[in-house]
Amino acid sequence: MDGVDGTDRQEGKQDGPTPSLLFIILDTNPHAWALLQNTLPFSKAIANILVFINAHLAVNNANQVAVIASHSQRSVWLYPRPPSDPQHGDDSDTGMDDENKTDTSNLSDASKYRPFALIENSLLHSLRKLIKTTTEADIKATTSTQMAGALTMALSYINKATIAFLDTGAAAKPTPTALDSSDKAVGLQSRILVVSVSGDLAYQYIPIMNSTFAAQRLRVPMDILKLAGDTVFLQQAAFTTRAVYLQLKNLQGVLQYLMMAFLPDQLARKHLVVPTQEVVDFRAACFCHRSVVDVGFVCSICLSIFCTPPEGAICLTCETQLALGDYGNKPAVIPKKKKKKKRALDGGSSRATPAPEAA
């Protein structure tokens, strides 16, 4: 009840703490989670994340949360549910009855704060449905996850939420522009948390980097909680958006990581020293084979990156004819004997007879 009272007062005065939106992208790559079965089972991870979500909502009751699953073949909304998927509708899925039982029992638990129960219920329901609808063929077809798509969805949702917030809650507040240089906190403070378990995302290099830069412009930090694998581009994303990147040392202490490192929102982080890793891998992926390169070739016109010079030195992206320097020649470490002799001869003869060669 205290919470409800607080809301009224805040809305009346318009000067309470700025609410924040936490957008969680949950990497549900089945392969990776199967591998983590013995250390951090998927269900336990979900439970920890739910506790974290509850903590986020408890900080400020105007806080919002959204969860999306980046699955092996598509990105799926987990919470809030899309309108087309009613929570207790006439879903004829066979498994629904069982689930509904647990759902209702969960909701009727009097000792649980209802918003927490609602989210938990909805999220688990969507997640179970997602796993149920995953076929073996899906898993066989790909070993990775649709991170780029999920990021794009996150950014568009954040954009919508920001606009909606400004329209309803705070019409009097000035509209923040994406490039607004002032650090004054206006509107909704949104951030993305990626719970990532897949390592290999090189083939999504360009879309991921595009969404990273979009997030940077929108001032949306992209926090990365890395449970497994190591993704170069997510490191860069966290660095570019001045967010937290954490590669966990101890998976079983995941809740501690979530609470200590990821709970504060942008406003609070300004006053805190945020743990993040010191070294950022800045390598890029080439456009031709999508492999991460140490040394590469860059088209001087369109800045496309290649791991080896493209065929005929024609840029694959913009079709510009490029010129290559003498880079990439086979190193010559042994002087050619013949040449040396010739040079020595030259040196001798030129002194003696300079005239005939002059013309």
Add this chain to the structure above:
Amino acid sequence: MSSRAGSGLKGSALYKKTDGVFSITDDRKSIIWTPSQPPDAAPAITIAITNISNLQQTPETNPKVILKIFEKPPGGTEATPAITHLFHFNSPKAPREEANAIKEVLSCLLVGLKANDPSVSKVNGHLPVSKAPGALQFASSDGWYEDSQLKADFDLQRDLMIRNPFLKQTYDEFRKLKSDGLSLTQFNSQFWSTRTNMLRAHAVEFNQKKGSYNVLSEVKPIGDSVTINREQIQLVFSQHPLVKQVYDENVPKLNEVLFWERFFLSRLYKKLKGNRITESDTTDPTFDRYLNQSDDDRSLRRRQEETQIPHFIDLEGNEENQGGTKSGNRKDWTMRPNSTTKVPIIRSLNSVSERIMANVAPSDIDPANPIGMSEKEFNELTLRDLQAASNETRIELNIKEQSLIQSRHKSSVSEEARFYAAKVPSDVLHDLSDDVMNGIGGGLQSAIGFIDDSNSEDEDKLPHVGSKSSIAEAQEHLIQGVKARGKEIAVARGNTDSKTMQAGLSNGIFESLTLSHATTTEFLNQFWLLFLSGDADRAGELSKTVESLDRAMERINAVAAAAEKERQEVIEQQRQEIRAHYQRTQKRLAWNANTIKGGEKTVMEMMDPIIKTLRKALTDYKEAFAAQNLEAPGS
């Protein structure tokens, strides 16, 4: 500037099998060749530049550098054949560069002559040779200075190093350490080949001259006294003719020092400087007489009239035509003529800059252009927004869809993907769905596995999600991260002292470490340039560089050893202090040798990246060497 004169325009050259020196005279009227034996020989050949009819040079690829000069026989007609002179440039250092420099200058002079330019001392119409003869060869190239010329210009390099002590230090260090087989020329060209950008910037800077400045605002009276030097007085006179007039009329009567002191206190000074004159300013009858005279002297006025101001920016003209302040310019008080009293600072600054500019010969105008408005000025003055939109001059880029590119190339499969692909899909799915369906049945509290009153000792036996030990470990990890980040922030804000930066190394050791790092980087740079050039002719040079890399490693080790020795000395000293303390007081002090930082370990940590790169370079070299040895067993 004068130090650079002429030295780039000399070269040792063989003429008819005799050693000698080929040079261009300082007045650029003729070329001379002087035999080197006897030492004080008179020039054997002198060719006036006006008599040269043609130049020929052996191509760059030819190892022999021969310059062929065709001389018109004196008094000869077109029909008589020219006399040819062959100069074989045989300088041990860089014959090609020497010859090129000379040929550049010569061809420039010839072009100048052929254009019937009366003054040969001008090249490209604006660089007076008498002032910067060394710069001539730069001006002759098209705008940007050629790499090869920059690399060959020793004077420019020396000059740059004088101005950049750090570069000089690197150069000296690098030169000291270079392998003996590398000649000075080779070394020089190697060293500068990676720094042509610095040379170019310096050459550009070098060729720029500083103009005069608003002198009245520079001279600052301190109290009553004023320090003004002769040069500044000259500038005041040229910028403010009125002051010259006042000086002329008053100085014999007035002491010169006194004149300047009073001038800088007077209202006239304030007026000329553009300051507002207030009631409290001291009056001085000598200077106040001139207050109403305009500093805009007649000559400037005449010049303004001559320059034909376009009508629509001619404020006075507009005023006459009943435009100006009565209509369009009414609001803008800066756009009115003769409002000196209203905005004196703008007025005076404008007139000073105008006068300064009037005294500078324009360097970017072709004197051959018709007098009046140039095309550039015209373009500046046109009202562009009234014109039709011009055609865009963009270059079209045909960007292809990224997915198309990818489909054409088979993407390589990562290790992770291969690993996952080996799993049985049904197992994976079954495990996961099993877990999701039943995992959180018991509620969140039990699922997160945190047991409030559990004993950490019990848990250690069976770690599980949320166990005390794992949470403690996570916390430790995070706090480490916070500490590291905190340190980083402190460094970024400059809050740390040099001690922490040096990690316990003494200044001397740290400096030698910095230096050896810099030189090693330099060697690596050269190594890769040579190694990747694929030029078999330079393989000898390459092997020399590899020797240097070997020695670079030794140097790092030596620094590490020195650091370790230093650390041991500190430890020993502290031990003795503790012993002395113990003998005095019979109390033991807690002490641990590990608290003393620095030493070999620190050095190796700091140098770790460069050691890795050294190793990589050497390994690559050895591999390439072995591979080529196999190919050519005969060598």
